[in-house]
Amino acid sequence: MSHGDMNLTLKIWRQKNTETKGSFETYPISGISPDMSFLEMIDVLNEKLIVEGKEPVAFDHDCREGICGMCSMYINGRPHGPKNAVTTCQLHMRSFKNGDTIVIEPWRASAFPVIKDLAVDRTSFDRIMAAGGFVSVNTGNAQDANNLPISKEDADESFTSAACIGCGACVAACKNASAMLFVSAKVSQYALLPQGQPERKSRVLAMVAQMEEEGFGSCTNTGACEAECPKGISISNIARLNREYLGAALSSK
Amino acid sequence: MSQKLDAKIPEGNIAEKWTKYKSTVPLVNPANKRNIEIIVVGTGLAGSSAASALAEMGYKVKVFCFQDSARRAHSIAAQGGINAAKNYQNDGDSIYRLFYDTIKGGDYRAREANVHRLSEVSGNIIDQCVAQGVPFAREYGGLLSNRSFGGTQVQRTFYAAGQTGQQLLLGAYSALQRQVGMGTVKSYTRHEMLDVVNIDGKCRGIIARDLVTGKLERHFGHAVLLCTGGYGNVFYLSTNAMGSNVTAAWKAHKKGAYFANPCFTQIHPTCIPVSGDHQSKLTLMSESLRNDGRIWTPKKQGDTRKAIDIPEEERDYYLERRYPAFGNLVPRDVASRAAKERCDAGYGVGTSKMAVYLDFAANMKRYGRVEATKQNIHNPDEETIVRLGKEVVKEKYGNLFDMYKQITDENPYEVPMRIYPAVHYTMGGLWVDYNLMTTVPGLYALGEANFSDHGANRLGASALMQGLADGYFVIPYTIGAYLSNEIRTAAISTDHEAFVEAEKNVQSQIEKLMNIKGTKSVDYFHKKLGKVMWDKCGMARNEAGLKEAIAEIRAIREEFWKDLRVPGSANEFNPELEKAGRVADFIELGELMCKDALNRNESCGGHFREEYQTEEGEANRDDADYAYVAAWEFNSVGEWTLNKEELKYENIKIAQRSYK
Numbered sequence: 001m002s003h004g005d006m007n008l009t010l011k012i013w014r015q016k017n018t019e020t021k022g023s024f025e026t027y028p029i030s031g032i033s034p035d036m037s038f039l040e041m042i043d044v045l046n047e048k049l050i051v052e053g054k055e056p057v058a059f060d061h062d063c064r065e066g067i068c069g070m071c072s073m074y075i076n077g078r079p080h081g082p083k084n085a086v087t088t089c090q091l092h093m094r095s096f097k098n099g100d101t102i103v104i105e106p107w108r109a110s111a112f113p114v115i116k117d118l119a120v121d122r123t124s125f126d127r128i129m130a131a132g133g134f135v136s137v138n139t140g141n142a143q144d145a146n147n148l149p150i151s152k153e154d155a156d157e158s159f160t161s162a163a164c165i166g167c168g169a170c171v172a173a174c175k176n177a178s179a180m181l182f183v184s185a186k187v188s189q190y191a192l193l194p195q196g197q198p199e200r201k202s203r204v205l206a207m208v209a210q211m212e213e214e215g216f217g218s219c220t221n222t223g224a225c226e227a228e229c230p231k232g233i234s235i236s237n238i239a240r241l242n243r244e245y246l247g248a249a250l251s252s253k
Numbered sequence: 254m255s256q257k258l259d260a261k262i263p264e265g266n267i268a269e270k271w272t273k274y275k276s277t278v279p280l281v282n283p284a285n286k287r288n289i290e291i292i293v294v295g296t297g298l299a300g301s302s303a304a305s306a307l308a309e310m311g312y313k314v315k316v317f318c319f320q321d322s323a324r325r326a327h328s329i330a331a332q333g334g335i336n337a338a339k340n341y342q343n344d345g346d347s348i349y350r351l352f353y354d355t356i357k358g359g360d361y362r363a364r365e366a367n368v369h370r371l372s373e374v375s376g377n378i379i380d381q382c383v384a385q386g387v388p389f390a391r392e393y394g395g396l397l398s399n400r401s402f403g404g405t406q407v408q409r410t411f412y413a414a415g416q417t418g419q420q421l422l423l424g425a426y427s428a429l430q431r432q433v434g435m436g437t438v439k440s441y442t443r444h445e446m447l448d449v450v451n452i453d454g455k456c457r458g459i460i461a462r463d464l465v466t467g468k469l470e471r472h473f474g475h476a477v478l479l480c481t482g483g484y485g486n487v488f489y490l491s492t493n494a495m496g497s498n499v500t501a502a503w504k505a506h507k508k509g510a511y512f513a514n515p516c517f518t519q520i521h522p523t524c525i526p527v528s529g530d531h532q533s534k535l536t537l538m539s540e541s542l543r544n545d546g547r548i549w550t551p552k553k554q555g556d557t558r559k560a561i562d563i564p565e566e567e568r569d570y571y572l573e574r575r576y577p578a579f580g581n582l583v584p585r586d587v588a589s590r591a592a593k594e595r596c597d598a599g600y601g602v603g604t605s606k607m608a609v610y611l612d613f614a615a616n617m618k619r620y621g622r623v624e625a626t627k628q629n630i631h632n633p634d635e636e637t638i639v640r641l642g643k644e645v646v647k648e649k650y651g652n653l654f655d656m657y658k659q660i661t662d663e664n665p666y667e668v669p670m671r672i673y674p675a676v677h678y679t680m681g682g683l684w685v686d687y688n689l690m691t692t693v694p695g696l697y698a699l700g701e702a703n704f705s706d707h708g709a710n711r712l713g714a715s716a717l718m719q720g721l722a723d724g725y726f727v728i729p730y731t732i733g734a735y736l737s738n739e740i741r742t743a744a745i746s747t748d749h750e751a752f753v754e755a756e757k758n759v760q761s762q763i764e765k766l767m768n769i770k771g772t773k774s775v776d777y778f779h780k781k782l783g784k785v786m787w788d789k790c791g792m793a794r795n796e797a798g799l800k801e802a803i804a805e806i807r808a809i810r811e812e813f814w815k816d817l818r819v820p821g822s823a824n825e826f827n828p829e830l831e832k833a834g835r836v837a838d839f840i841e842l843g844e845l846m847c848k849d850a851l852n853r854n855e856s857c858g859g860h861f862r863e864e865y866q867t868e869e870g871e872a873n874r875d876d877a878d879y880a881y882v883a884a885w886e887f888n889s890v891g892e893w894t895l896n897k898e899e900l901k902y903e904n905i906k907i908a909q910r911s912y913k
């Protein structure tokens with residue numbers, strides 16, 4: 001092992017499954033290198049637990065490049081930890097100091113039940129998408145792509161909203177567990193493009209209705225979501241969603 | 254010997270095969286479609302596009318993935334772009350040229366008819382994605398922007414910053430969720446397929462494990478589509494996502510699907526180098542960076558100066574030197590070997606000396622000057638040029654530069670990136686015919702999971718193209734050839750003995766893994782296997798090494814089944830158990846990869862056998878003896894029969910590949 005010399009104390013939420021109650025367990029860990037990613041540090045812990053005959057910590061992760069949105073740890077009271085604009089998997093141990101105590105919890109929201117330890121169920125996001133997060137075009141009917149010029153500004157802004165990775169940090173950060181930032185990013189992506197216009201009203205109504213049905217809280221504009229979003233999704237998307245929603249709700253009456 | 258492989262390539266002129274076939278392939282009428290069930294395993298570009306397109310047509314679809322959401326499939330991580338022969342840049346691109354580049358890039362080991370079809374439908378993919386609202390990069394005039402990728406001399410790559418895969422997959426995922434909302438697709442996330450079920454010689458379903466509860470489930474389908482991605486993680490360290498695996502393909506292989514060209518692995522030249530033993534995965538720096546980055550090492554061996562302290566004339570831009578026609582844009586296999594050659598010869602940089610520089614300084618300044626002119630700044634000073642140049646580079650590659658900085662703690666806007674080759678993609682996969690059907694009737698393979706389009710080396714930006722081509726534009730037609738004969742097959746009960754038997758086997762494999770109760774973790778074995786594969790079946794291979802590797806892998810297999818420890822239980826969420834099953838399959842696959850590499854006494858594309866090289870160190874292909882697809886038939890663990898599909902080049906003259 002390329003040992004580093006950081007010694008840390010980890011306080012990790014352990015919960016066997018959705019039904020049982022969880023609690024914190026404390027684990028000292030040593031030999032951590034500042035070049036390790038946070039998840040590689042957890043790998044080291046798990047390897048140790050397995051060899052000691054204990055149960056490793058369950059957590060979600062896949063790409064480890066900050067793009068799949070699977071990793072989801074609430075570290076020292078902040079979703080994805082102390083650094084702005086990075087996911088847990090892109091957080092590196094050089095962001096911590098030798099001797100630190102690190103508290104690690106799952107996302108906490110009633111719409112995200114804990115599956116085990118640090119892994120939660122985010123299928124509510126999928127259901128919001130199924131309610132309206134799309135353009136209704138069947139395969140094979142599209143016109144030539146360049147027959148639809150779109151101004152670079154609109155395309156770029158749409159892309160910026162589309163960069164959401166669906167991680168749920170915005171929900172975890174919000175005291176109301178609101179999913180507004182996530183939903184508004186998708187609504188904005190389409191609202192900014194000509195392809196999104198035909199379903200502009202029905203989309204926002206359907207997505208917001210599903211969001212409420214899933215039990216996410218309402219938005220009180222605290223801005224915690226934007227501050228913790230690893231992809232820099234702007235709160236101005238929420239303002240746009242509100243306008244879109246109001247316009248759609250009024251005209252549908 | 255074995256049955257002859259029939260690729261079912263339609264008759265006729267290459268340019269007309271697909272059009273003609275498409276309009277004559279049998280159809281299934283709408284009323285019958287409603288009674289036909291299709292299982293799609295995988296929700297990457299191939300799986301999501303196939304599942305949504307088939308559901309739109311009226312089939313009943315079930316879709317599976319092991320992640321918690323379809324949107325997180327590994328395709329999400331693709332960075333650089335997607336090719337299409339649109340010729341929007343008016344630079345001489347055409348369907349034929351994309352076809353030609355792909356065959357040549359694959360070092361003449363891909364099937365002409367499939368590749369031509371891929372080129373033909375490439376344009377439709379861009380149209381479809383734009384219609385879905387995928388926000389591709391655009392020019393100021395509002396039209397789509399393009400960039401260049403390796404192995405080509407035209408600009409045909411469409412992109413969305415360094416997040417093209419993300420945007421394409423979210424487009425396909427949206428289409429999929431739309432069908433889920435309409436009830437035409439049923440989605441099973443956090444489910445892992447652990448076997449296929451064959452009845453009377455046809456594939457009729459799968460056994461899947463609910464990863465949350467650990468419960469095994471049986472699912473029937475008139476046809477099963479494996480869109481389960483590549484197997485690069487057999488090397489432990491690769492640019493693939495942590496969960497990427499061979500299990501679905503491997504279980505199908507053990508149930509009769511031939512595995513083709515397993516040794517054809519792509520080692521990508523530009524990845525962030527390994528930083529220590531704790532490393533769990535490697536991170537790609539997209540090939541698109543080679544548009545604007547120049548690759549070099551010091552001219553002096555063991556030079557310890559900082560990059561900026563090495564003067565221009567003491568730098569060796571070795572790709573530009575060796576391959577003046579393509580320069581930094583040679584194909585991946587060529588660029589990777591050249592980097593290895595420099596490092597092995599003692600010219601590497603960084604603490605490990607296993608890295609070369611990818612330098613943006615020159616192009617950053619060039620962009621800065623252009624931008625200054627655009628903004629009417631005359632005689633800009635150095636500082637302004639650099640500042641403006643940085644802004645341009647940031648817009649093109651910002652997320653990649655951020656990622657580099659995050660991982661290495663170095664700022665690539667100020668110092669050149671250090672890069673080294675890493676395992677990235679697998680050209681090999683399940684053998685499929687022109688319809689994308691494996692050797693098991695009713696069982697299909699799409700996307701990276703099949704072998705068909707990239708020969709011995711894939712060109713950049715062509716995997717996304719292939720995944721979406723297979724799913725949106727190929728399978729919806731070709732599956733009719735099979736399903737039109739299945740309209741009378743009623744849904745088979747999952748109480749059928751074949752389902753019972755398959756579930757029992759899966760159950761007993763799980764119990765076996767749980768009951769070893771040894772002393773070593775899954776990762777211990779995975780790392781050990783990866784090291785053997787990288788050292789002996791990686792960028793360079795030779796006979797002696799491959800023979801040793803086979804012996805070592807067999808020993809690892811034995812140790813694995815004796816000394817593995819899987820904590821927890823089987824009837825709960827247990828990531829270690831998931832990994833254990835995957836590594837068990839990787840171990841068996843690793844042996845086959847070495848066997849395939851040993852069989853192929855030539856060098857071609859990513860397969861470089863040290864014994865077969867030209868005097869200049871280039872790959873020496875042997876077309877007389879090896880212009881075939883090696884399709885391996887499973888007999889028992891460690892025992893295979895080789896079947897050959899001869900490759901015929903009727904439209905492209907087979908030639909020595911040159912990028913000089």
Ligand SMILES: Cc1cc2nc3c(=O)[nH]c(=O)nc-3n(C[C@H](O)[C@H](O)[C@H](O)COP(=O)(O)OP(=O)(O)OC[C@H]3O[C@@H](n4cnc5c(N)ncnc54)[C@H](O)[C@@H]3O)c2cc1C
Binds near residue numbers: 323326332492497
């Ligand atoms: C970092 C990176 C960057 C890349 N950049 C580019 C690029 O710029 N351009 C390009 O063309 N290509 C690129 N590639 C290659 C390209 O991304 C992949 O080849 C392609 O996305 C594969 O798509 P797929 O649909 O075949 O499989 P994947 O996207 O890998 O999807 C596999 C699916 O199968 C599921 N699955 C697997 N096994 C099972 C099982 N047993 N049970 C249930 N589900 C299972 C997974 O859950 C997942 O949904 C890149 C690859 C990497 C690693």
Ligand code: SF4
Binds near residue numbers: 165169185230232
């Ligand atoms: S808006 Fe940001 S925090 Fe919320 S899901 Fe998207 S990327 Fe994650």
Ligand code: FES
Binds near residue numbers: 062069071089090
């Ligand atoms: S593991 Fe994919 S974003 Fe962190």
